[in-house]
Amino acid sequence: MNDLYDIVIIGAGVSGTYIARELSRYDLKILILDKDNDVANETTSANSAIIHAGYDPKPGTAMAKFNAPGNLMFDKVCKELDVPFKRCGSLVIGFDDHDKETIETIYQRGLTNGVPDIRILNHDEVLEIEPNLNPDVKLALYAPTAGIINPWELAIALAENAIDNGAELKLETRVTDIKKEDDSYLIITDKGNYLTKYVVNCAGVYADDIHNMVAKPSYSIRPRKGNYYVLDNSVKNLVDHVIFQAPTKKGKGVLIAPTVDGNFLIGPDSDFIDDKNDNSTGMDNLNYIKNSGLKSCPSIPFDKVIRSFAGLRATSDHEDFIIGEVEDSKGFFEVGGFESPGLSSIPAVAEYVVDLINQRHGGLRKKDDFNPTRRPVIRFNHLPQEVKAKLIQKDPAYANVICRCETITEAEIVDCIHRKAGARSLKAVKKRVRPGAGRCQGGFCGPKVVEILARELGKDWSDIPYDSSKAYILTGETKEESGGENL
Numbered sequence: 001m002n003d004l005y006d007i008v009i010i011g012a013g014v015s016g017t018y019i020a021r022e023l024s025r026y027d028l029k030i031l032i033l034d035k036d037n038d039v040a041n042e043t044t045s046a047n048s049a050i051i052h053a054g055y056d057p058k059p060g061t062a063m064a065k066f067n068a069p070g071n072l073m074f075d076k077v078c079k080e081l082d083v084p085f086k087r088c089g090s091l092v093i094g095f096d097d098h099d100k101e102t103i104e105t106i107y108q109r110g111l112t113n114g115v116p117d118i119r120i121l122n123h124d125e126v127l128e129i130e131p132n133l134n135p136d137v138k139l140a141l142y143a144p145t146a147g148i149i150n151p152w153e154l155a156i157a158l159a160e161n162a163i164d165n166g167a168e169l170k171l172e173t174r175v176t177d178i179k180k181e182d183d184s185y186l187i188i189t190d191k192g193n194y195l196t197k198y199v200v201n202c203a204g205v206y207a208d209d210i211h212n213m214v215a216k217p218s219y220s221i222r223p224r225k226g227n228y229y230v231l232d233n234s235v236k237n238l239v240d241h242v243i244f245q246a247p248t249k250k251g252k253g254v255l256i257a258p259t260v261d262g263n264f265l266i267g268p269d270s271d272f273i274d275d276k277n278d279n280s281t282g283m284d285n286l287n288y289i290k291n292s293g294l295k296s297c298p299s300i301p302f303d304k305v306i307r308s309f310a311g312l313r314a315t316s317d318h319e320d321f322i323i324g325e326v327e328d329s330k331g332f333f334e335v336g337g338f339e340s341p342g343l344s345s346i347p348a349v350a351e352y353v354v355d356l357i358n359q360r361h362g363g364l365r366k367k368d369d370f371n372p373t374r375r376p377v378i379r380f381n382h383l384p385q386e387v388k389a390k391l392i393q394k395d396p397a398y399a400n401v402i403c404r405c406e407t408i409t410e411a412e413i414v415d416c417i418h419r420k421a422g423a424r425s426l427k428a429v430k431k432r433v434r435p436g437a438g439r440c441q442g443g444f445c446g447p448k449v450v451e452i453l454a455r456e457l458g459k460d461w462s463d464i465p466y467d468s469s470k471a472y473i474l475t476g477e478t479k480e481e482s483g484g485e486n487l
């Protein structure tokens, strides 16, 4: 006998977790499934982390409908869930008459899309607020509502809050097929089957594959890869706003963005690829990013790069988000083609999807005891000295600094393992509290984090993976590996 759920959400990226959290306001049995061993392991963990103001999408598209309203919803949700978010504003800079024309077009789009307070700045005004930009800059579109966030931290917080409000999360559970039954769907996974009234497909670059399990094929997704550089957080005052170049057909172009954690991101480029699992970086791509970034800001210190990474945009042949109930499969909802500005739009998209489910259900019943907040996260390094001293008195593990680059303590790592949707891998700990995100990239703290994970989870060191469950760090004793020889 299969468990009966009201709603199964496929995918625990930012779209699945946001929708789960909004649905957990209602009296519903909710299950979130993800094939990976952590929340937000795919596109949500590799993007520009910008909450776009909303001037970019063409009026009339779903992107335009959801971006600007979604942007304005971030202050509330981030306050409730204790997720760092900063409205730093953005500039789209232009160097010639062609860029000027583009900037004027997106300014008009912004007005049509309802983006608040946008305006065009001249050469002097731009350099006054961003003195490190290329002095050849002619003008810029200024959007004060643009912001920066840590997208995976948002998704983790949303999952945690949804679970606190009764939702279930099953990781390492891959959906392999879906069968339509009379008034329900049977979700077939590699870990068992689940019966549900409604399904929400939030499977990122795989959303078309999930769609095709139940419905007539109506769109296809071909990933568009973007590579990035990350600069060390010793680089200060490079830029205060997110700096874009005038967009082209290929997208928003190479940007320079501060992050909420004090680093700078430079990227992305844009290349279609065929393999939905390929997030390798490429030297040619990174060189293009370097040259393009230097055009915006000639003083970017590329000798301070600590990391490169790549993310996959879920670009569909509709060139827009595909959001709603699937026509030939009532009760099956989806968030497809959810490329940029998906992150920025998700609060408004989630509200819309919940409204559709509400209508299909004929009225959902609100819970009286929904709790919109999550237990705050202690960020030890950011606390005043006297608060640090009190914490150490209460729990000496706050005095044991595991990550020297980012000053992350053992107590913070232990907490992130034992929270709902807690960390199970080295990367999952890095995503939550940042050991390994600094200059040494885990060279020093990696083994110590593995040791803490093994101790707290009651596992052997060799059972702690780096990332997905097959990416093991330790495969056995050194002497065994070398056939008993001393190395």
Ligand SMILES: Cc1cc2nc3c(=O)[nH]c(=O)nc-3n(C[C@H](O)[C@H](O)[C@H](O)COP(=O)(O)OP(=O)(O)OC[C@H]3O[C@@H](n4cnc5c(N)ncnc54)[C@H](O)[C@@H]3O)c2cc1C
Binding pocket: 010, 011, 012, 013, 014, 015, 016, 033, 034, 035, 036, 039, 040, 041, 042, 043, 044, 045, 046, 047, 048, 049, 050, 051, 052, 151, 173, 174, 175, 176, 202, 203, 204, 205, 206, 224, 225, 226, 227, 268, 311, 312, 313, 314, 335, 338, 339, 340, 341, 342, 343, 344, 345
């Ligand atoms: C280079 C780049 C830059 C971007 N920059 C921005 C930006 O600055 N601002 C912005 O607003 N947006 C940006 N975006 C877009 C944004 O990142 C996405 O819209 C958002 O992260 C998509 O989230 P998601 O939950 O839909 O997908 P994902 O995060 O990919 O989540 C999908 C989940 O589904 C799971 N899944 C897939 N198949 C199955 C299956 N068969 N069974 C179980 N689980 C499955 C996956 O494991 C995954 O966890 C950018 C994207 C990229 C790639």
